[in-house]
Amino acid sequence: xxxxxxxxxxxxxTLVGGGFVLGAAGFAFSPSRHSVKPEDNGAGGAGQLNTxxxxxxxxxxxxxxxxxxxxxxxxxxxxxxxxxxxxxDWNLVRVKEAPARSEYANAYIGRAFLGDRLxxxxxxxxxxxTYRLAAWYGTQATGxxxxxxxxxxxxxxxxxxxxxEMLIAAAAERWGAExxxxxxxxxxxSHAGSGRSATFGELADAAAMQPIPSRPALKDPRSYAxxxxxxxxxxxxxxxxxSAIYAIDxxxxxxxxxAVTMAPVAGGTLKSxxxxxxxxxxxxxxxxxxxxAVAVVADxxxxxxxxxAALKPEFDDGGHGAVxxxxxxxxxxxxxxxxxxxxxxxxxVVTADYTVPFLAHATMEPVVCTVRVDGDRADVWAGVQDxxxxxxxxxxxxxxxxxxxxxxxxxxGGGFGRRLPGYLDYVGLAARIAKPMSPAPVKVVWxxxxxxxHDFYRPAGMMRFSGGLDADGAPTAIRSVYAGGGDRESxxxxxxxxxxxxxxxxxxxxxxxxxxxxxxxxxxxxxESFVDELxxxxxxxxxxxxxxxCDAQPRFRALLEKVAAMSAWGTPLPEGEGRGxxxxxxxxxxxxxxxxxxxxxxxxxxxxxxxxxxxxxxxVNLDTATAQVxxxxxxxxxxxxxxxxxxxxxxxxxxxFNDHQMIHLKDVPEVDVEFVRSDAHLGGLGEPxxxxxxxxxxxxxxxxxxxxxxxxxxxxAKLVKSGVPT
Amino acid sequence: MAINLTVNGQRHALDxxxxxxxxxxxxxxLGLTGxxxxxxxxxxxxxxxxxxxxxxxxxxxxxxxxxxGDVVTIEGLARDGTxxxxxxxxxxxxxxxxxxxxxxxxxxxxxxxxxxxxxxxxEIGAAITNICRCGTFVRVRRAIHAIAEG
Numbered sequence: 038x039x040x041x042x043x044x045x046x047x048x049x050x051t052l053v054g055g056g057f058v059l060g061a062a063g064f065a066f067s068p069s070r071h072s073v074k075p076e077d078n079g080a081g082g083a084g085q086l087n088t089x090x091x092x093x094x095x096x097x098x099x100x101x102x103x104x105x106x107x108x109x110x111x112x113x114x115x116x117x118x119x120x121x122x123x124x125x126d127w128n129l130v131r132v133k134e135a136p137a138r139s140e141y142a143n144a145y146i147g148r149a150f151l152g153d154r155l156x157x158x159x160x161x162x163x164x165x166x167t168y169r170l171a172a173w174y175g176t177q178a179t180g181x182x183x184x185x186x187x188x189x190x191x192x193x194x195x196x197x198x199x200x201x202e203m204l205i206a207a208a209a210e211r212w213g214a215e216x217x218x219x220x221x222x223x224x225x226x227s228h229a230g231s232g233r234s235a236t237f238g239e240l241a242d243a244a245a246m247q248p249i250p251s252r253p254a255l256k257d258p259r260s261y262a263x264x265x266x267x268x269x270x271x272x273x274x275x276x277x278x279x280s281a282i283y284a285i286d287x288x289x290x291x292x293x294x295x296a297v298t299m300a301p302v303a304g305g306t307l308k309s310x311x312x313x314x315x316x317x318x319x320x321x322x323x324x325x326x327x328x329x330a331v332a333v334v335a336d337x338x339x340x341x342x343x344x345x346a347a348l349k350p351e352f353d354d355g356g357h358g359a360v361x362x363x364x365x366x367x368x369x370x371x372x373x374x375x376x377x378x379x380x381x382x383x384x385x386v387v388t389a390d391y392t393v394p395f396l397a398h399a400t401m402e403p404v405v406c407t408v409r410v411d412g413d414r415a416d417v418w419a420g421v422q423d424x425x426x427x428x429x430x431x432x433x434x435x436x437x438x439x440x441x442x443x444x445x446x447x448x449x450g451g452g453f454g455r456r457l458p459g460y461l462d463y464v465g466l467a468a469r470i471a472k473p474m475s476p477a478p479v480k481v482v483w484x485x486x487x488x489x490x491h492d493f494y495r496p497a498g499m500m501r502f503s504g505g506l507d508a509d510g511a512p513t514a515i516r517s518v519y520a521g522g523g524d525r526e527s528x529x530x531x532x533x534x535x536x537x538x539x540x541x542x543x544x545x546x547x548x549x550x551x552x553x554x555x556x557x558x559x560x561x562x563x564x565e566s567f568v569d570e571l572x573x574x575x576x577x578x579x580x581x582x583x584x585x586x587c588d589a590q591p592r593f594r595a596l597l598e599k600v601a602a603m604s605a606w607g608t609p610l611p612e613g614e615g616r617g618x619x620x621x622x623x624x625x626x627x628x629x630x631x632x633x634x635x636x637x638x639x640x641x642x643x644x645x646x647x648x649x650x651x652x653x654x655x656x657v658n659l660d661t662a663t664a665q666v667x668x669x670x671x672x673x674x675x676x677x678x679x680x681x682x683x684x685x686x687x688x689x690x691x692x693x694f695n696d697h698q699m700i701h702l703k704d705v706p707e708v709d710v711e712f713v714r715s716d717a718h719l720g721g722l723g724e725p726x727x728x729x730x731x732x733x734x735x736x737x738x739x740x741x742x743x744x745x746x747x748x749x750x751x752x753x754a755k756l757v758k759s760g761v762p763t
Numbered sequence: 764m765a766i767n768l769t770v771n772g773q774r775h776a777l778d779x780x781x782x783x784x785x786x787x788x789x790x791x792x793l794g795l796t797g798x799x800x801x802x803x804x805x806x807x808x809x810x811x812x813x814x815x816x817x818x819x820x821x822x823x824x825x826x827x828x829x830x831x832g833d834v835v836t837i838e839g840l841a842r843d844g845t846x847x848x849x850x851x852x853x854x855x856x857x858x859x860x861x862x863x864x865x866x867x868x869x870x871x872x873x874x875x876x877x878x879x880x881x882x883x884x885x886e887i888g889a890a891i892t893n894i895c896r897c898g899t900f901v902r903v904r905r906a907i908h909a910i911a912e913g
Contacts, residue, residue, distance in 0.1 A: 108860025276862030279797015279837035286796035339787035450863030671898025694806035703888025705900040
């Protein structure tokens with residue numbers, strides 16, 4: 038495996054700045070001021086030092102961030118990484134989302150693959166998020182927990198350091214001094230010998246004329262003044278007074294709105310619909326019939342929605358009308374066959390099956406997209422995790438070139454994978470509905486029923502394990518088979534156990550896609566449940582059992598020890614209470630949880646406390662890092678306790694939040710989070726807290742009751758032992 | 764039908780179908796988009812506003828039932844440019860993530876604190892049944908207690 042070096046990276050950038058473009062796709066690359074069009078920064082007279090950093094004469098630093106903000110805090114943290122290297126005064130730093138253009142694409146990661154040089158965070162097996170990012174080469178995606186560890190590490194820090202050196206070079210030139218005699222801090226360059234100083238704003242124009250340094254020196258982390266502190270997010274004030282504009286809020290003169298009904302069975306088509314009842318209703322402009330859907334376009338969304346309810350469209354089932362949850366899991370079961378055989382002759386054999394259901398993303402803002410088609414130009418307003426893919430999706434639907442489509446990305450009311458490239462069906466749908474309404478702009482708002490019933494679901498899955506123990510209770514081997522998806526990263530176990538997993542295929546027509554933590558969400562539950570079962574079968578404490586198998590994995594061992602201490606593991610608990618532990622690595626970050634639960638004699642579960650120890654290498658913004666872990670725990674608890682999409686007659690059974698339930702505030706435990714710093718490359722944080730949640734809870738239920746929950750969600754399990762009076 | 768509404772202190776005489784949910788009158792007729800659509804069945808609370816001082820879920824409330832009423836939305840919580848206690852606590856505790864549910868969350872919490880200035884966890888749990896998918900509840904609860912403790 039080749040080595041991805043900083044030198045290779047910046048060298049390429051300089052070449053690009055000089056007009057050389059590497060790679061067939063021909064992306065320009067940051068830091069390179071030549072790749073930026075002046076209209077991007079919207080600030081006349083600004084000195085743009087490279088693609089991502091802009092300094093204006095009023096001494097403000099604006100960081101152009103090529104990632105969307107969904108509340109994960111990436112924009113603020115990325116600006117912190119640039120500002121730290123620059124020596125900028127944090128109070129004088131602003132962020133702005135980069136426009137949807139190829140110059141801001143994820144080329145710096147993509148090129149690493151083209152050049153057969155892999156970033157360090159890929160070195161452990163296969164990292165799904167990064168693999169996806171490579172597949173998105175040429176996208177401007179936000180996903181796979183990659184913003185900080187990709188753009189931040191390989192882009193923002195280098196861009197910030199380059200900017201600092203250019204500012205210092207400009208000041209040294211002005212003062213006839215040596216650059217080495219000058220320093221940058223507080224958005225000011227100073228010359229210690231003469232006492233002279235100048236603000237970044239005063240130096241910006243001259244700095245922009247300096248050559249781009251080929252190897253800017255990065256700060257020693259021990260001298261960080263901004264990184265590792267808790268800083269407030271830029272986007273929060275607009276989210277407490279109603280002023281943030283999400284896609285559903287966007288409006289303009291002449292805007293029409295549409296409500297839509299889609300074929301209830303995936304792959305079904307519209308057979309017939311009588312548009313007359315809707316056309317007779319107030320405000321209705323048109324009933325638009327598409328291959329898989331019917332839409333009502335009206336002057337307001339309420340008028341469209343009400344008129345849509347008057348239609349009785351008929352759809353066929355695309356040949357999938359016999360599919361159900363039962364047929365899907367029966368196919369999984371058949372594909373897996375008998376429990377896998379184990380090598381040798383273990384003294385004790387443990388076998389177990391685990392299943393997880395389909396899950397919906399259910400972002401709080403249903404997906405919404407506004408499209409205006411006017412001649413050979415189309416404009417798109419949406420909240421997406423990749424504006425470039427939104428552009429190509431709309432262009433394909435409208436049979437336009439990508440340069441004829443202009444995408445404006447708005448605040449995202451949740452993402453979790455629903456708005457990733459390849460899953461922007463709502464952009465294509467809106468384009469097709471808006472086309473016959475040209476030149477009027479049309480906002481297509483999905484109802485919650487549309488959203489729950491027409492998602493790309495977290496895949497359902499099943500895993501079958503065999504595990505052996507020797508006479509002393511030491512594990513001899515684990516063999517497993519699974520259906521529903523998996524990859525090397527999600528399969529990884531840190532334990533010193535001879536372990537092998539084999540994929541089996543059982544196809545079904547239900548659309549699936551990435552969902553916060555992707556395949557790790559299933560396999561975190563599978564593998565950490567089975568390890569817990571092995572520990573109990575060996576008669577060992579589940580923490581000690583795990584820890585003793587992690588001698589060769591010091592990061593894992595340190596986290597297990599940390600979370601055991603945080604949770605007072607091993608101290609006595611009242612009857613009916615228990616603690617459960619689980620640990621998993623995903624997206625370059627390891628998370629260990631201990632869940633503390635109580636189960637009443639009637640079988641009512643309460644999760645009292647979740648302790649989380651996290652090794653993401655190092656944190657950038659301590660507050661948003663903590664928030665991502667807290668949020669990941671809650672997201673994981675909703676899925677573990679209640680989350681389930683079921684299929685009957687080819688259709689999704691659940692319709693809305695009344696039957697696809699989420700946990701409420703009263704169900705939320707205390708969550709305490711501690712970060713353990715390691716020398717590992719920075720890891721992601723948007724997703725890694727999710728996978729160990731479910732197994733920590735089910736392992737705790739076992740500790741409390743002796744009942745092993747092997748099938749999610751937990752609400753379907755009976756937590757009272759048969760024969761025990763209630 | 765003529766409907767009279769006072770919204771954030773401003774009086775409106777509206778000619779509108781009486782079955783239109785208050786949510787869509789606020790968002791589409793009055794152009795106040797801080798109040799959000801989340802489910803349309805009063806299950807998630809993203810559309811929570813105050814009607815005559817009480818928290819209501821506006822997505823299922825026909826505007827006719829609010830006729831003559833006094834409505835406050837998230838845009839009307841701040842007074843003379845000063846954020847309300849809940850809004851300020853939401854910033855101090857960095858509560859929102861994607862932020863989409865937070866208008867409704869803040870309106871529900873504001874109403875709760877008017878009735879119970881010092882709520883217990885049980886009272887908070889009973890009153891705040893809004894859904895947040897990002898999982899901000901840990902901070903919501905912390906912010907509520909911080910306001911109550913003044």
